[in-house]
Amino acid sequence: MRLRRLVATFALLLVAGTANAAPAWSATAPAALADAAPTDLLARLDSGQSAVVTLLGDSTGDEDDEWFHALAVWLARLNPGHHTTYQAWSDRDKAYGDAADLGGSAGSGPSLAIYNGSVAGKSADYALGQLAKLTEQPSDLYVINYSHNKGAVATYPEYATLAGELRAEHPAAGIVPVLQNPEDGPGKTEEQIAAHAQRIQIIRTLAGDNRWPVIDAWNAFRADPRPLDELLLDGIHPTPAGQSIWLAVAQRVFLDQSAQGNWTDCPTGTPATGGYLCLWDNTNYDNGHLRRSYETLRNTRTAGILGCWNLTGSSYSSGFSAYDSASSWALRKNPDSATRYQVQIFDWINCNTEGNSRTYVVDQDYAAADLRTIGWNNTAASVRVTLAP
Numbered sequence: 244m245r246l247r248r249l250v251a252t253f254a255l256l257l258v259a260g261t262a263n264a265a266p267a268w269s270a271t272a273p274a275a276l277a278d279a280a281p282t283d284l285l286a287r288l289d290s291g292q293s294a295v296v297t298l299l300g301d302s303t304g305d306e307d308d309e310w311f312h313a314l315a316v317w318l319a320r321l322n323p324g325h326h327t328t329y330q331a332w333s334d335r336d337k338a339y340g341d342a343a344d345l346g347g348s349a350g351s352g353p354s355l356a357i358y359n360g361s362v363a364g365k366s367a368d369y370a371l372g373q374l375a376k377l378t379e380q381p382s383d384l385y386v387i388n389y390s391h392n393k394g395a396v397a398t399y400p401e402y403a404t405l406a407g408e409l410r411a412e413h414p415a416a417g418i419v420p421v422l423q424n425p426e427d428g429p430g431k432t433e434e435q436i437a438a439h440a441q442r443i444q445i446i447r448t449l450a451g452d453n454r455w456p457v458i459d460a461w462n463a464f465r466a467d468p469r470p471l472d473e474l475l476l477d478g479i480h481p482t483p484a485g486q487s488i489w490l491a492v493a494q495r496v497f498l499d500q501s502a503q504g505n506w507t508d509c510p511t512g513t514p515a516t517g518g519y520l521c522l523w524d525n526t527n528y529d530n531g532h533l534r535r536s537y538e539t540l541r542n543t544r545t546a547g548i549l550g551c552w553n554l555t556g557s558s559y560s561s562g563f564s565a566y567d568s569a570s571s572w573a574l575r576k577n578p579d580s581a582t583r584y585q586v587q588i589f590d591w592i593n594c595n596t597e598g599n600s601r602t603y604v605v606d607q608d609y610a611a612a613d614l615r616t617i618g619w620n621n622t623a624a625s626v627r628v629t630l631a632p
Contacts, residue, residue, distance in 0.1 A: 280384055280416075280417020280418065280419060280455075280456065281384065281417065281419060281456060281496050281497040281499075282497065282498070282499040283417060284296070284383055284384050284417065284497070285321070285497055285498070287383065288318075288321075288322045288325060288353070288355060291324070291353050292353060293325070293353045293354045293355065293356075294354075294355050294356075294383045294384070295355075295356045295357075295358070295380055295381065295382040295383050295384075296315075296318075296355070296356070296357045296358070296382060296383065296384045296386065297357075297358040297359075297360060297377070297378060297380070297382040297384070297385050297386070298311050298357075298358070298359050298360060298361060298385075298386045298388060299360045299361070299367075299370045299377060299385065299386070299387050299388065299389070299405070300359075300360070300361040300386070300387070300388025300389060300421070301361055301362065301363060301364065301365050301366065301388065301389060301391055301392055302361065302362075302363035302364060302391075302480065303361075303388065303391065303423055303424070303479070303480060303481065303489075304359070304361045304388050304421075305331070305359065305361035305362065305363055308483075308486070309481075309486050309489075310481075310486045310489035310490040310493060311359060311361070311386075311388070311493075312329065312359070313486070313490045314490060314493050314494065314497075315327070315329050315345060315357045315359075316345055316346075317490075317494060318355060318357070318497075319345035319346035319347070319355065320346065322346075322347070322355055323346060323347060324347065324352065324353065325346070325347050325352065325353045325354055325355040326344070326346075326347035326348060326349050326350065326352060326353075326354045326355070327344070327345040327346045327347055327354070327355040327356075327357065328342040328343065328344060328345065328354070328355070328356050328357065329342065329343045329345050329357045329359065330342045330343070330356075330357070330358050330359065331359045331361075332358070332359060332360040332361065332362060332377065334362045334365075337373060337376055338376065339358055339360075342356075345357075356380065358377075358380060358382070360373075360377040361388065364392055365389075365392060366389050366391070366392045366393055366401065367387075367389045367399070367401040367402045367404070367405045368401045370387075370389070370405050371401060371404060371405050371408065374405070374408060374409075374412075378409070378412070378413070381413055381416070382413065382416055383415075383416055383417065384416060384417045384418075384419065385409050385413070385416055385417070385418050385419070386419045386421060386458070387402070387405065387406060387409075387418065387419070387420050387421060388421040388423065389402060389405075389421075389423075390402075390421075390422070390423045390439060390442045390443055390446060391423060391426065391439065391479055393438070393439070393442060394435055394438070395432070395434045395435045395438045396438055396442075397437070397438040397441040397442065398441075398442075398445070399442045399445050399446070402442075402445070402446060402449070403445075403449055406418055406420070406449065406453075410453075417455075418453070418455050419455060419456055419457065419458060419496070420446050420447075420449065420450045420455055420457050420458075421457070421458045421460065422443050422446060422447060422457050422458065422459045422460055422461040422462070423443070423460055423461060424460050424461065424464045424474070424475065424479075424481055424485060424489070425439070425440070425461060425464055425465060425471060426439045426478055426479055427471045427472075427475065427478055428471070428472060428475055428477060428478025428479070429477070429478060430477070430478060431478045431479075440562065440563070443461050444563050444568075447524075447525065447530070448568075451525055451526055451570060456496055457496075458489075458492055458493045458496050459492060459530070460488065460489045460492055461561075462530055462531075462561055463488050463489070463491070463492045464481075464485065464488060465561065465562065467488060469484070474488065505528055506521075506528050506571075506573040506608075506610035506612070507573075508521070508528060508532070509521035509528075509532075509534065509573040509574075509575045509610075510534065510575065511575045511576065511577045511578065512536055512537075512575070512577045513577060513579070513580075514577055514579045514580040515538065516536035516537065516538050516539070516577065517536060517537035517538045517541075517576075517577055517580050517582050517584055518536070518537050518574070518575045518576040518577045518580065518584065518605060519534050519535065519536050519537070519573075519574075519575050520534070520535050520536075520537065520540065520572070520573075520574055520586060520626060520628070521533065521534045521572060521573045521574075521575070522554075522559075522565060522569040522571075522572045522623060523559070523569065523570060523571045523572065524559045524561060524563050524565070524568055524569065524570060525570050525571070526570045526571050526612060526613040526614075527571060527612050527613070528571050528573065528610075528612065529571075530559070530561050531558075531559025531560045531561025531562070531563055532559060532560050533554075533557060533558070533559050533560070533565045535552070535626070537582075537584045537586070537605075537628050540552050540626060540627075540628035541584070541628045541629065541630070545593060545594070545625070546593040546594070548593065548594050548627065549629075550627045550628045550629045551593065551594040551625060551626075551627045552625060552626050552627070552628075553566075553592045553593065553624065553625045554566040554567070554623060554624055554625060554626070555592060555624075565623070566623075566624060567590075567622045567623065567624055568622070568623070569614065569622065569623035570613065570614055571610075571611055571612050571613060571614060572588070572610070572611055572614070572623070573608070573609065573610040573611075574586055574603055574605050574608065574609040574610070575605075575608050576605045576606070576607060576608060582630065583604060583605065583606060583630065583631035584604075584605045584628055584629070584630065584631055585602065585603070585604050585605075585628070585629050585630070585631040585632070586602070586603045586604075586605055586626065586627075586628050587600055587601070587602045587603075587626065587627040587628075587629075588600060588601045588603075588623055588625075588626055589623075589624055589625045589626070589627070590619075590620065590622040590623065590624050591624050591625065592624045592625050593625060594625045594626075594627040595625070598624075599619070599620065601617075601619070604631045605631075
């Protein structure tokens, strides 16, 4: 079996706190792991079994010079003992075309069949209309590559319907949503660009709720130091450099080397800052983050309440709104500071105690990799920091 990176993840779980009480914590409880479908697929291939992969998507992955075909070639090279074939969908014929050999020899040995059901200019509703034919060959892994081609529409119920139907019809299969590249460039209005960002967030939330791993091209493009016009041909379609970014992200997901964060990414700060509250927009301290020092928060005032700070108007480093969207958090204390802080987190604005809240006295570091594990509803609307009694 090939050597693949083994990732041991442990969650630092919080037990629900009550007012003026420090929560208990455990440093040994294992995190609830996300669906490991891509790595499971590689393990299946490593063990000599056959497998099938299907992509449903648009023109960002339909051609042989784009990321998905390159991923198929890469998978074939990783598995030379398998006969790997690749078939692209024909919208005209409403069927897959002839199989192209990507590696291995045909015969009685194991096979890897890769189907590309992408069609230029289409969105998830197209796949819903052709789903029976697109998935006539049941797959072990379905990759969903939609978010473009919806203009200024900021909602995406068809996407969730598509994912739900795949899960219902193929319950044993893995599902991997793709967070496509940002839109930006000539012909794209600010409204369209913002709507696409909202659709990406909808897909990210859907994936998080279902524990599906994602191929996060969105954040990879945003993190690249080059301007977007060097990575996009026309405001949507990636250049060769953009396709290379996308391929690298997909390969990392299959190798279980996605760049998830760690709660210790939250800084301890200095005696002057007292420590930090950190929020992330995804579980496992992943993707965009937001950091505020205790002293900065303690000196804010909202709705006449000292130390109260509303998350409305604040954004994660990924660019998404922080209001009502936190999925993991950490509280760090500066070890050189003698000051004890009381941190209250609310799911209502203006530090309103009528809604749900948690209160922590930061005598030590606390972290929650997935707020659902502590009975929190994945929202954070306001925070209050005061000196602990």
